[in-house]
Amino acid sequence: MTLTKTEEDYLKALFHLSLENESDKAGTNQVAEYLGLSPASVNNMLKKLKGKDLVAYEKYGKLTLTESGKSVAVRLIRKHRLWETFLFKHMNFTWDEVHEVAEQLEHIQSSKLISELDKFLGHPKRDPHGAIIPNEQGEYSLEPHITLASLQVGDTCRLTSVRDSSVPFLQYVSRIGLALSSRIRVAEVQAFDGSMTIETEGNAYTVSKKFAEHVFVEKI
Amino acid sequence: MTLTKTEEDYLKALFHLSLENESDKAGTNQVAEYLGLSPASVNNMLKKLKGKDLVAYEKYGKLTLTESGKSVAVRLIRKHRLWETFLFKHMNFTWDEVHEVAEQLEHIQSSKLISELDKFLGHPKRDPHGAIIPNEQGEYSLEPHITLASLQVGDTCRLTSVRDSSVPFLQYVSRIGLALSSRIRVAEVQAFDGSMTIETEGNAYTVSKKFAEHVFVEKI
DNA sequence: TATTTATATTAGACAAAGCTAACTTTTTAT
DNA sequence: ATAAAAAGTTAGCTTTGTCTAATATAAATA
Ligand SMILES: [Mn+2]
Ligand SMILES: [Mn+2]
Ligand SMILES: [Mn+2]
Ligand SMILES: [Mn+2]
Numbered sequence: 001m002t003l004t005k006t007e008e009d010y011l012k013a014l015f016h017l018s019l020e021n022e023s024d025k026a027g028t029n030q031v032a033e034y035l036g037l038s039p040a041s042v043n044n045m046l047k048k049l050k051g052k053d054l055v056a057y058e059k060y061g062k063l064t065l066t067e068s069g070k071s072v073a074v075r076l077i078r079k080h081r082l083w084e085t086f087l088f089k090h091m092n093f094t095w096d097e098v099h100e101v102a103e104q105l106e107h108i109q110s111s112k113l114i115s116e117l118d119k120f121l122g123h124p125k126r127d128p129h130g131a132i133i134p135n136e137q138g139e140y141s142l143e144p145h146i147t148l149a150s151l152q153v154g155d156t157c158r159l160t161s162v163r164d165s166s167v168p169f170l171q172y173v174s175r176i177g178l179a180l181s182s183r184i185r186v187a188e189v190q191a192f193d194g195s196m197t198i199e200t201e202g203n204a205y206t207v208s209k210k211f212a213e214h215v216f217v218e219k220i
Numbered sequence: 221m222t223l224t225k226t227e228e229d230y231l232k233a234l235f236h237l238s239l240e241n242e243s244d245k246a247g248t249n250q251v252a253e254y255l256g257l258s259p260a261s262v263n264n265m266l267k268k269l270k271g272k273d274l275v276a277y278e279k280y281g282k283l284t285l286t287e288s289g290k291s292v293a294v295r296l297i298r299k300h301r302l303w304e305t306f307l308f309k310h311m312n313f314t315w316d317e318v319h320e321v322a323e324q325l326e327h328i329q330s331s332k333l334i335s336e337l338d339k340f341l342g343h344p345k346r347d348p349h350g351a352i353i354p355n356e357q358g359e360y361s362l363e364p365h366i367t368l369a370s371l372q373v374g375d376t377c378r379l380t381s382v383r384d385s386s387v388p389f390l391q392y393v394s395r396i397g398l399a400l401s402s403r404i405r406v407a408e409v410q411a412f413d414g415s416m417t418i419e420t421e422g423n424a425y426t427v428s429k430k431f432a433e434h435v436f437v438e439k440i
Numbered sequence: 441t442a443t444t445t446a447t448a449t450t451a452g453a454c455a456a457a458g459c460t461a462a463c464t465t466t467t468t469a470t
Numbered sequence: 471a472t473a474a475a476a477a478g479t480t481a482g483c484t485t486t487g488t489c490t491a492a493t494a495t496a497a498a499t500a
Contacts (some may be wrong), residue, residue, distance in 0.1 A: 090337040
């Protein structure tokens, strides 16, 4: 009944891709791309996960997690984000360093450790990237994901979270003086390519549309 | 160059068995017994570890760790004991609960995490079982291991550490009111089987020779 | 010394998770 | 509607780490 680290990582990938895909489904090749594996390997694992009733799909059809599969994925995400919070708050890790180590720590099997860690951290609501941490029952609120890219010239907002945990992206965000809760004003948007000039703390930076799509904000 | 969890566990087993074996060597069957595997599996792995210059032996001969193998083992033991200390001091684990989870945590790959954890814990010298934690350079002092069983009637001592991390043993130690630093007086020793009656905190208990051999003490 | 017992090794099989190359089905574009 | 492209599947091979059964060597005992 205990899943391997590998099986857990597949379920987590399926969960993330299903969320992004608004159809709430994912494809084999997409999973392969996401995990850096061949489609053949993914197909092979999907058969196994279907056999364990964690994933549902028809041959040549799209993939969904079963309730059971979703539950495993959410508990894993909870562990991942609690560990990231621990590393950031108590181990002096920067927000671009936490993900890689949390990717390992999330697979530690000990329910006592997780509930104690949660208590130790003061039941945090968000991880160092602003992502919401599911509670002990696996419940979590999906907040509206408004991207910086969707704002108009003159709009003001606060940075709530980032889409991506990749090191280059997070370092870039920091380098231009942004962090969680940063106040941002949209000063200019290029019709040509969506490039955006933003102001924060008195400084102005021009960022690509791609960048702006990876930054989640709330309007103020 | 990075070793698998399995390879690491073999090296740790060899290190522990070599220490116990006063010959400073271990046997294939002994490793198999210790890890709960077949001798064939162990032999197979030993070939691989010999190929990586972590273990040295001749066919049908006894096993020793190379300097390189010893260094891996000691670093692993350091991580194990630091994690046990963390679980015990900050996660409300009892001393019989820490080992199992530390067995997983010791394989997390992050030198930053270990050095920060060490700092966070205040550079502890001993783990929750009284075992000495090697320092960052892999240095550690082997203190004289005097067992309770070696004492005479009338001797008084202090419990410094325990040989074993098994749950039943540790729970038994606690149940008779012993813990690290407990003061113990030997009240009686049976010539027949080495059973020993000990006094601690005003209470008296009779324990087997086997038990007394698993308790390390310093005379006072 | 000869025999028995203990210890170590080899051969061959299996499960997990990955790969490439070839093939099938579905989707998209002409 | 057909052809081309994309997505998904299958077949067959590899590596890692395990097993059992058979065999070889070393140690202990008679
Ligand atoms: Mn992971
Ligand atoms: Mn995160
Ligand atoms: Mn281990
Ligand atoms: Mn210990």
